[in-house]
Amino acid sequence: DILLAADEKGLCGLWFENQKYFARTLCGEHTKQETPVLNETKRWLDIYFSGKEPNFTPALNPSGTDFQKAVWKILLEIPYGKIATYGEIAKRLEQENNTERASAQAVTMPFP
Numbered sequence: 001d002i003l004l005a006a007d008e009k010g011l012c013g014l015w016f017e018n019q020k021y022f023a024r025t026l027c028g029e030h031t032k033q034e035t036p037v038l039n040e041t042k043r044w045l046d047i048y049f050s051g052k053e054p055n056f057t058p059a060l061n062p063s064g065t066d067f068q069k070a071v072w073k074i075l076l077e078i079p080y081g082k083i084a085t086y087g088e089i090a091k092r093l094e095q096e097n098n099t100e101r102a103s104a105q106a107v108t109m110p111f112p
Helices: 036-049 066-076 086-097
Strands: 002-006 011-016
Touching: 002 036, 011 036, 066 086
Parallel strands: none
Antiparallel strands: 002 011
């Protein structure tokens, strides 16, 4: 099972049941309901898990640090069916932010 959370701007959380940090960043006040963003996300997941490439991205509104947002931006740019190592993502962060060294280990921790 998957728990989805959204606000008026977009999807702000997705957790697999029994994962280590299940719903950790879900705010205290929430209402269980169907919304357009959640329905669109469910449709995207159905397409993705059927082995097809979704031709749209649901509205996203993740809350995180600047570092986390930079990692998520790179993840969104990985083409469907392709992979990128943590080291490759760290190198992209170095290039895009003009920093000396980005840690591949830090890249593995972008999710609260």
